[in-house]
Amino acid sequence: LVERKADANVVRAVEEIRTVLAELEEEQERITLDVVVDESTFIKAAIGGVTQAVMLGGILAIVVLLVFLKRVRVLMAAAIAVPLSVAVTLVLFEPLDVTFNLISLSGLALGAGMLVDNAIVVIENISRLREQGQGPLEAARNGVSEVAGAITASTLTTIAVFLPITLVEGLAGRLFRDQSLAVVCSLLASLLVALTVVPLIVSREKKSAVRGERESRFGARLLAGYERALSWSLDHRWTVVMFCTLVLMGAGMLITNLPREVIPKTEQGRIDVRITLPTDADLTMVAARASDIESKAKSRGWAERVLADLGERDQARLDLDPRPPYEGDVTLLLPPGQRADKILSDVQSLDLPDDVSIKVQRVETQLEQLLTTSDADILIDLVSEERRDAENVVARVQQLLEVRPELANVRRTDAASVPTYQLGFKRDVMNRFGVTASALTAYLEAGARGSEATTLKTVNEEVPIVIRSRHIDSIERLLAEQIRTRDGLMPIGEFVTATSLPLPAALIRVEQASVIRLTADVAQGYDLGRAISAVNEVTRSVLPMTVRSRVGGAAEVFQQSLFGVGLSLALSLLLVYLILAAQFENLIQPLIILVSVPLAAAGVSFVLGLTGQSINLMSLMGAVVLVGIVVNDAIIKTDFINQRRAAGMPIREAILAAGRDRVRPILMTTITTVLGLLPLALGFGQGAELRAPLAIAIVGGLTSATILTLFIVPVLYSIVARMKTRTDTI
Known part of the structure; x- marks a missing residue:
């Protein structure tokens, strides 16, 4: 068994071990050394799967741009934005001490679809101005200036979600630090590229396309259909609001019935x-x-x-x-x-x-071992002031837990008792033969546990060298050992009485109270939530007033994770609101934009239910990530409505104009992000069980939020604007 040092890289350590084994086989031709378990195999396969997902996601995003843009130079600008942003991100990895691992590469895969979002917004806006007759340089300059504030705000809102995760201590911080830093670096790089390199490339295109050349028949129909649907929504504002409310209520009912676990089993x-x-x-x-x-x-x-x-x-x-x-x-x-x-x-x-x-x-994988506190899914502690109170009911509790179908491997953590012996000295016999208590004690201790002869000193530790007799494996053989007396060697048993005394194998105390601990695993086909409910039902029906139960293990880890994710979500929402309030210089419009967050949560619950996924740390983190992503489209749309109103358009016309101008880039950014995450969501290769829930949550939430916010954000904007026409809040 070869174990790596705490700071050693697993893959490199295994490569060095295999090199040494090959050398040993050459030296010892008659010996064959076979590696039975190699932890690096899983790691290599998992990282390879993530790398393939990044590449495939990037290719799918480029294909989407080709379908929508249909111009080589414009497509070149977007295609260059992705590898250039990744290159800048990798440069930032070194000073931030981020290594290539499953988590950091998942962050790059997560950002693969988002890397082109800023570029798409810039490209589409420049193309729109070219269609209106502006020259290449003028369109590039004006196009970037129009959307610079919006895409900067949208990028900062996404970063505002990930930065708190890097600062969180404990489980979530250790798990997602590298992923968060990877996303933050890639988004900052994409913003820099979108504001500098992309307009430079697009401005070199001399030929100006008219709108009819850019749009297919399907695209024209889609745009016309959206304009009609948006107009209808503005005429039936409260109907749209009620529909979204019903969607949220249905999602809330569904999410309470979804299975729960700490992380997916790999x-x-x-x-x-x-x-x-x-x-x-x-x-x-x-x-x-x-x-x-x-x-x-x-x-x-x-x-x-x-x-x-x-x-x-x-x-x-x-x-x-x-x-x-x-x-x-x-x-x-x-x-x-x-x-x-x-x-x-x-x-x-x-x-x-x-x-x-x-x-x-x-x-379990090393990640699962890190996240769980024991080798069992559930710890059930029976706590009592007097240990015998818990001892009286533990057998009954264990019996009832064993017949519950939700639980498996129900057992007591320690044996009820272990065979021990109480030794008593025969003082009169000892005095007759001149045997002292200290000498007898030394013989007994050496026979039972061995005698420390010396210590082996190394650089940073001392290793005791213990001499122990191999044949002393029972109390009878121990008492048969010889001890020196005045009359020669005599058996130790002549001077000692041994009385069998069964004692508890272990005494556990928590907060000064005696505890008897049972463990159980979640049975196949059940989830952690149902298993915990089964435990609570049994303990409530059996335990007397003097004994109380406490459930820990994976359940405790899940609750701590839930609290950490909730805290991160609250902080992310606050940071996003502050950024939006500063961007729009308004306190109401950020609330309209943040409506997309619960709509995304509804999509997360529906897609988790459809795909059979559970609520776990990965899917919860996907929900947190959505806070920074789903608001991007609403930010761009709200910003354009404000620009049109500042130009003198009435509220309804400004909303319709912004919808007409922004629906295509919104759909493009959503589709590229979804397709970029699709390889992760499909879950191919080693470690896919860990990556898929996060990607599935983001895909489902982003899709639902995009579809619904195309209508609910303009509707809420219209409602608030009409309520505040006299105060000029909007």
Whole structure:
């Protein structure tokens, strides 16, 4: 077993290890060294999947631009914006200490569709002015100046969502820091490119296209249909408001029924079987039971290889991962194409001797291990002032939990008792043969635990060298050991009495109260929320007044994550509002724009339900990201309405003109972002289970928010404007 240092790169460490193994095989020709488990394989495959998603997302975004723009030089400007923005982003990675990993590359994939958004707005506005007869340089200069404020504000609102995440401590901060920095850097780079490089390239185009050349028959019909729908919405404002309200209510009802988990489970191709025998079992018996599991797993085709880690761990590992001698771990390496979730129940139901119990679970990724506090999904603590109160009901609670279909692997974390012995000295016999208590104590301690002979000193630690007898494995053999007396060597048992005294294997106290802990996993086909409800139902029906229950583990992590995401969401909304208030110099218009946020949340709930996804940390983070994305279209549209009104247009005409001029770039930016995230949302390759929920949440929320805000933002603008005509607020 080779483990990397905390600050070492996994992939590089594995490459160096394989190099050393190859050298050893050359030196020792009769020995073959075979790598059984390689953590870098999953990492390489996952990063490769993200890289492919970035490239495919960028290609799809360019295809969308080709369909809409249909001009080579204009398309060239947008196509150059993407790699140039990525190049600037990678330059910024070094000073920010961002490495290439699954999270940072997911940030680049997330930004792949958004990198061209600013460029699209600039290009489309310059093209519109060219159609009105302006020259190339004049159109480039005026086109950029018209939208510079809007795209700067929209970029800052998106950055305002990601920056707080980089400053958050704890789980969310550790998990999403690199992703957030990647998005922030890419958006800042795209803004810089859109305001400088893009107008420079577009201004070199001498030929001016008329609108009819740019638009297809389908595009003309789409524009005409939108104008009619927008006009109808302005005539039936309260109908549109009621419809959006009903959509939000339906989404709220749906979101309460969605499954919940900390993060999606990722397939590793390995299953861990924890075996537990009675507390008096020796290593030989543990090995025999492990061998039985191995033979049955291989005979059924469940495993290509089997790894076994049995008995008490050595002192170096015992401090980090303690395990008693009557337990062991058997890892099944699954054949290619075999999924762990398909055979977990079959392995759990193996016909084994009555003296062995097993807990079967898939091997978790390092990310899942980081996010969970134990090897079980749920911790159930029975808390009481007097331990015997909890002892009296723990068996009944465990029995009821085991029959609940929502739960699996229900067990007590420690054995009810372990065999111990109370030793008493025979003082009169000791005095007769001249044996002192200190000498007898030293013999007993050396026989039971060994004797520290010396220490091995290294640069930063001291390793004790312990001498221990291998054949002393029972109380009988310990008492049979010889001790020096006045009359020669005599058995220790002549001077000591041993009385069996069963004691609890462990005493757990939380906040000074005695705790008995049970653990359980979420059963296949159920989610964390339903499992927690099942636990609460059992504890409420059984526990007396003197015992209370507390649920932790993944449930506690989920609640902490939910609180962290909620705090980040609140801070993001506040920052977005302040940026918009400064941009529009108005306190009401930012609220109109922020209406797109709950509409996006409605889309998130609907798409999660349709795709069978759960509410987890990844999908919640996607919802936070949406706060900065969905307001962009509303910002541009509101800004254009204000410009048209400042030019003297009435409210209704200004809204219709802004809708006509902005609907195409809004659709283009939305489609490019959605298609840029589509490879991630489809979930191909290793680690796709982690990436897909975030992308699916963003795609669903952005799509619904775009469609609805094309109508609800102009309607609300119209309502507020008519209410404030005399105060000149709008």
